[in-house]
Amino acid sequence: MSVIKKNAPGSNELLMGNEAIARGALEAGIQFAAAYPGNPSSEIIGTLSEVAEEMGIYVEWSVNEKVALEAAASASFSGLRALSAMKQNGVNVASDFILNLNLSGVGAGGLVLVATDDPAAISSTNEEDSRFIAKLGDLPLLEPATFQEAKDMTKWAFELSESINSLVVLRSVSRISHARGNVILGELPREKKTARFDTSKIFIPVSAPLRHLTLHMKLNKVREIYESSPFNGYTGPEKPELLMITSGSGWFYSLEAVKTLNVKDHVGILKVGTTWPLPSKLLARHMANVKRVLFVEEVDPFLENNVKELAAEWSPEIGSWTFYGKNSGHVHPFGQINPDLIINAVSKVMDKPYAAREGGYGQKALEMTKTLVPNRDLSFCAGCPHRATFWAIKNALKLDGRGGFVAGDIGCYSLGLGPAGFFQVKTMHAMGSGTGLATGFGQLHKFGFDQPVLSVCGDSTFFHAAIPALINGIYNKSNFVMVVLDNSATAMTGFQPHAGTGKTATGSPAPVIDIGKLCQALGVRVETCDPFNLQDTTEKILDLINAEGGVRVLISRQKCALVKAREEKAKYKVHVDPEKCLGESCGCARLCTRIFKCPGLIWNKEKSKSEVDEVLCTGCGVCADICPQSAIVREEN
Amino acid sequence: MTLSKDPLNLIITGVGGQGNVLASQLIGRALVRENFYVTIGETYGATQRGGAVMSHLRISKESQFSPLIPEGQADIVVALEPVEALRVIGQYGNPSVSAVVNSRPIFPTAVTVGDAEYPSFQKIQETIRGLARKSWFVDASDIALSLGSPLFTNIIMVGALAGTNLIPLAKEAFVEIIRESFPGPKLADNLQAFERGLEKTQGQ
Numbered sequence: 034m035s036v037i038k039k040n041a042p043g044s045n046e047l048l049m050g051n052e053a054i055a056r057g058a059l060e061a062g063i064q065f066a067a068a069y070p071g072n073p074s075s076e077i078i079g080t081l082s083e084v085a086e087e088m089g090i091y092v093e094w095s096v097n098e099k100v101a102l103e104a105a106a107s108a109s110f111s112g113l114r115a116l117s118a119m120k121q122n123g124v125n126v127a128s129d130f131i132l133n134l135n136l137s138g139v140g141a142g143g144l145v146l147v148a149t150d151d152p153a154a155i156s157s158t159n160e161e162d163s164r165f166i167a168k169l170g171d172l173p174l175l176e177p178a179t180f181q182e183a184k185d186m187t188k189w190a191f192e193l194s195e196s197i198n199s200l201v202v203l204r205s206v207s208r209i210s211h212a213r214g215n216v217i218l219g220e221l222p223r224e225k226k227t228a229r230f231d232t233s234k235i236f237i238p239v240s241a242p243l244r245h246l247t248l249h250m251k252l253n254k255v256r257e258i259y260e261s262s263p264f265n266g267y268t269g270p271e272k273p274e275l276l277m278i279t280s281g282s283g284w285f286y287s288l289e290a291v292k293t294l295n296v297k298d299h300v301g302i303l304k305v306g307t308t309w310p311l312p313s314k315l316l317a318r319h320m321a322n323v324k325r326v327l328f329v330e331e332v333d334p335f336l337e338n339n340v341k342e343l344a345a346e347w348s349p350e351i352g353s354w355t356f357y358g359k360n361s362g363h364v365h366p367f368g369q370i371n372p373d374l375i376i377n378a379v380s381k382v383m384d385k386p387y388a389a390r391e392g393g394y395g396q397k398a399l400e401m402t403k404t405l406v407p408n409r410d411l412s413f414c415a416g417c418p419h420r421a422t423f424w425a426i427k428n429a430l431k432l433d434g435r436g437g438f439v440a441g442d443i444g445c446y447s448l449g450l451g452p453a454g455f456f457q458v459k460t461m462h463a464m465g466s467g468t469g470l471a472t473g474f475g476q477l478h479k480f481g482f483d484q485p486v487l488s489v490c491g492d493s494t495f496f497h498a499a500i501p502a503l504i505n506g507i508y509n510k511s512n513f514v515m516v517v518l519d520n521s522a523t524a525m526t527g528f529q530p531h532a533g534t535g536k537t538a539t540g541s542p543a544p545v546i547d548i549g550k551l552c553q554a555l556g557v558r559v560e561t562c563d564p565f566n567l568q569d570t571t572e573k574i575l576d577l578i579n580a581e582g583g584v585r586v587l588i589s590r591q592k593c594a595l596v597k598a599r600e601e602k603a604k605y606k607v608h609v610d611p612e613k614c615l616g617e618s619c620g621c622a623r624l625c626t627r628i629f630k631c632p633g634l635i636w637n638k639e640k641s642k643s644e645v646d647e648v649l650c651t652g653c654g655v656c657a658d659i660c661p662q663s664a665i666v667r668e669e670n
Numbered sequence: 671m672t673l674s675k676d677p678l679n680l681i682i683t684g685v686g687g688q689g690n691v692l693a694s695q696l697i698g699r700a701l702v703r704e705n706f707y708v709t710i711g712e713t714y715g716a717t718q719r720g721g722a723v724m725s726h727l728r729i730s731k732e733s734q735f736s737p738l739i740p741e742g743q744a745d746i747v748v749a750l751e752p753v754e755a756l757r758v759i760g761q762y763g764n765p766s767v768s769a770v771v772n773s774r775p776i777f778p779t780a781v782t783v784g785d786a787e788y789p790s791f792q793k794i795q796e797t798i799r800g801l802a803r804k805s806w807f808v809d810a811s812d813i814a815l816s817l818g819s820p821l822f823t824n825i826i827m828v829g830a831l832a833g834t835n836l837i838p839l840a841k842e843a844f845v846e847i848i849r850e851s852f853p854g855p856k857l858a859d860n861l862q863a864f865e866r867g868l869e870k871t872q873g874q
Contacts, residue, residue, distance in 0.1 A: 047695070047702040047710075155713070179734060180709075212737035213695070213710040215702060285709075285736030293740070372740040390742035394765055394801075401797050402760030406753050407786035409685065409778040412720045452779070626782045632720055636782050648811060648820040649776070 038084040040221050048216040050183045050209040051076035054147055057187025058116045059088060061143070062222040065108035066092045067101040069497060070526035071120035072156040073207040074149040078118055079527065082538040089225055094529050094538040097464070097497045098123030099130050102146060106130075106200075110140035110236055111228040114191050118147035121161040122463065126498075128166060131200065135170040135248060136238035138198040142226070143191030149205045152331050153369040156207075156525075158443060158461060160367060162332035167202045167309040168339075171248040173255045174309035175203045175264065178284035180214035182306060186264060188219070193258070197251045204308075206331050208282040208369070252310045259307035260314050267319060269301025275382055276323040277302045278316075280336050283329035286375040293376050294385050308336055313343050320344065321351050327382055328358030331370050357382050412453040415633035416598075416651030418520055418591035419446045421564035423454040424629065424659075425589075426487065426516070428567075429574035430457070437485030437578060440474065442467035442499070444491035445525045446518050452630065458489070465490065465498025468515055472502055475511030475584075485578040486513040493523040493531040495548055506584045507555055514577045514585045517548055520593040528596060552586045561588045567658050594651050603652025605667035607633075609643050613664035616641035621661050629659055671704070671838035677730040679739045680837065682827075683758045684750030685776045686721050689824035692851075693748070694725035696828060700839050700847040701729055711737025720779065722754055729837065746836050747802075748827055750810070751776050752794045759801050769802045770830050770871065772823060774811035806834060808870045814863065822863040829867025833874070841868065 036046045037056050048056065054077050058066065066085075068078040078092060085092040091108075095101035098119040108115035119127065124146075131146070148163040167174035175190055177183040187203060194201040238244055259265070269276075269291075279287045279302060287302045303319050305311070320326065320340075328337035337358045344354060359366035363378040373389065380387040389395060413420040423446075430437040441449055441458035442465065449458035460470055471488035490499045495517055503515060523529045530536040535545040552559045560577060562570040570589060577585045592600075617623070618641075625643050626636040633650035634643055643664070654667035680697070684690045691712055698708045711726040728735040744762035749755030749771045759767060773791060780786040789797075798805045808830045814822035825848070831837065832844045844864065852860045 045702060045705070047699045047708055208711060208737050211712060213698060213708070213712075214734050214737070215707050282736075285734070286738075288733075289736050289740065371738045372736050376740060389740060390764055394763075395742055398760050398763050398801050401801060402756040405789040405793065405797060406757045406760065407778045407780050407788060409720060409722045410780060412779050414687070414720070623784070627784060630779050630783060632776075632779065632782075634782065635777050636784065646777075648774075648815070 035080070035083055037080050038088060038221070039218060042218055042220045044218045046216055046218060047213050048180055049076060049213045050180055050205060050211065052080050053180045053183035053216050054118070054187045054203070054205065055080040056216070056218065057184035058145070059221055060184070060219045061188040061191040062114055062224070063116050063191070064090050064113040064225060065105055065115035066090065066117070067095045067104040068118045069095050069098045069101055069123060070523050070529045071123050072526055073151055073210040074118045074120045074123070074147065075526045075529065077147055078538065079529065085539045092538050094531060096532060098126040102127045102130055106134060106139065106144055108228065109142040109144035111142070111230045112140060113142040113226055113228050115142060116145045116147065118149065120157065121148065121150045121163040122157065122159065124148045124163045124166050126464070131166060132170050133238050134200055135172055136241055136244040137236040139194060139200055140236070141195070143194035144200050145187065145190045145194060145203055146200055147187070147203045147205065149207070149210045150332055151207050158447070160332065162335055164204050164308065164335045171252055172199060172309070173197070173201045173252070174307070175201065176281040176306055176308050177203070177205060177209060178281055178304055178306060180209070180212070180216050182264065183209060184216050186306065193255070197254055199251055204281070206282050256310040256312060259310065259312040262307050262312065264306025265304060265312060265315055267301060267303045270298055272322050273301035274299045275325045275327055276319060277327045277329055277379070278305060278336060278340060279303070279329040280305045280308050282331050283370060283375070286370060286372045287329050289372045290375040290379040294379055294383065294387060296379065296383055296385060300379065300383065305336060309339070311339055311343060316340060316343060317347055317351060320347070320354065323354070324352070325355045325382065326357065327363065327378060328356070329364060329370070329375055334359035334366060410452060411448055412630065412632060413445070413448060414594050415631055415649045416594035416653040417445070418564045418589070418594070419449065419454065419518055420631060421567060421591070421655050422516070422518055422570065422589045423449050423457050425564060425567055425570035425574055426457050427455040429571050429578065430485070432575060433485060433578055435484055437487065440467040440470045440486065440488045442488070442490040442494050444494055446489055446491060449489065463498070464494055465502050468499045468502035468506065471513040471515065472506035472509065472511040475506060475513040476509065478512065487516055487578070488513060489516045489518055492517060492519040492521065492533050492548060496532045496546065503552070503584065504555065507557055510583060512582055514574070514587060517586065517588045519548060519588050519590040522593040522596050524593045524595065528593070549588050557584045557586055559586045559588065561590060564589045564591050565653055565655050567655065594653065598651055603670055605652045605654040606670055607645050607650055607652055607654060607657065607665065607667045609645055610664050610666050611640070611642050613662050614642045615662055616643070619662060624659055624661070625656055625665065629656060631656055671840065673729060673731060673838055675745060676732055677728045677735050678837065679744050680727040680729065680746040680748065681739065681744045681758050681762055682725045682727070682748045682750070683754040684723055685754065686723050688750040689821065690723055690725050690750055693824040693828050694727055696847050696851060697831070697837065697839070698727060700843045703847070704839065704843065706731060707734045709735050709737050722757060724758065746770070748831050750823060750827055752791065753789065755798055756794060759798065763801050765803065767802050768834065768836055769798050769805040770827065770834060771798065771805065771807050772810040772827055773807050774809065806830060806871045806874060808867060810867060813866050817859060817863055817866070822859065825860050825863040826867035829864035830871045832864070833868040833871030
């Protein structure tokens, strides 16, 4: 099914933006790719890992983004083209290395960092514009606006990287990375390079100020290349009333706005694909023709503020402008942008009224549907082990009664902050931060702090960033319980293998890093439980929080329900015995459907009984243990 | 085959886990094969966790469009879950919109808990009929269960869409893409699921 390795130049294919980036890398002849999964970047390495063996390249899921980029850089230092891909948070993790690698330069093999942003934080804890790393590190930046460009720019980025011996950043956003569109395939190279580290060279940022100066000279060279880049282009009249300057996802929305409002004879669009350093001559040429400029870009006003910086220098010669964009409030400086937002921005600037739906239909449609459509809160999947663990944590903390709480982390179990996890999670920041915070809470007893502290983190997060925090806690004799929610998967991002799964990115067997043994080797008490055994899990948590002093670890181990559904038959067939279920008159306050809330359980209002939805139930059988009437029946399959 | 409108805007909606991404991909790939420009925008992140999900498909002979359909501009809505049809038509519907809707609800937790009401199927039908040019209701989940797994729901709904002739693809084009996508033992069941959906709307 994978078209990514199809050797058919000219073939027209429907590719996801991330697949197009992967294809571009293959067309550039990359031999090494490394990443830690994170949406919206995960499919880049995921796609490459599927074809790695056949294409004779090396692909790995690394333990975190910094290590991924370091591994990829080693290939570049040894003459091979290499790529690393990461979400915005990953760029933060890798930034210390990036801001030294810029000074040391890369090797003879081109090195490209794909940074994908998640506007509106649909799959993230934070919203952030990773383009700033390019400005911060004096690195060339490229922003694809179409699926075709996602492929073509990636391919070209390696040539650029080699021509100036610098890391090149390609920034995508979810509406490109996770969308699909037409891509015409190019050729796949056959030859492979031999890797060799030239020991006459060093990759060390010695004489940093001098290297910083050299970096600026490299950027000047890039600026010259960018002036005539085919990734920049203008469409519109010679002297437009309004010039839209756009990059990335903004390009399609700008085209749609001009078409929808029928203003193509009045409004021009300058698409900039090379957004750092900016091609200043090209911009000056177009800005000389206009007095009004609207910026269309996603997340921060990066392009907008950088163009304004240039405009301040030009203004004595070329004139002055009225600027519209994120700073003027025409395009909001947060969240996703979309066609409606841009249509309305152009409508306002051009004083051209726009109504999405004529004749009152819009209002009627909204009114008729609004009261009928219930919200859908995100929840743990039916049969998810995290629900069971949080249930046990909730009950243990309640029984303990000292106001204990959970410091959370990044993964599916982040939902523990809401109704799905019974509101147990009280802090959530970066990967590993839950345990880092717990090490601090665990020192506060000197100041009267007497609440039990639990940190939770998933198995993949444990390897990524929680180990240093755990060691910090042990070394400094902090007082807390770390709960590792081991579901044997990087579930949030699409079930990529990691150091604990016994499998590599390309599916070959790997040593299993045993989290329990690793913790034992650090000298702490380690308990293991199956969260589907609610009583045992609750008792173990209670026991651990009462065994005050030092760090204690509980590994709550049960496979992700989605992985399980693929691999094995459901353990139980579950149903509600209508004779035993007392419904509203039970006195349990509908514990199963109102509080436990597994989506596999539904409430039949007419019969006033709980029922099991056979479409959703995964047969874990946990709910049978919470029903006070034993009305939920599980039978072995 | 030609487009009734350019771009033709299709939304496939449902609840995370129902397979709307796969459905949109099958249709998209079949259309690219017929030399259309296709852009698909997907909601993601919530796809496995009970959230409302949508795929926007934009089909054109002229150019590539953005992955998001503007408000009020959907031509066709395929809903794998009935209230999701209402949610989408409320925002993207217009007097010419057509709707193909699976009749079986997936209750949001807010409904199970008792904080929200789920409308009756009759009320849903009435509302959709009041807002859409034409609508089809298919018991896709029930057919899927009768075929042995709720996982067939999306393919049954792809079949139902094929039966309406709303998108410029012949039945053979769908069948071919299903053949390619399900090599091996799952093919026969998926082809049957497609046929069962198709016969529910064909000529209706």
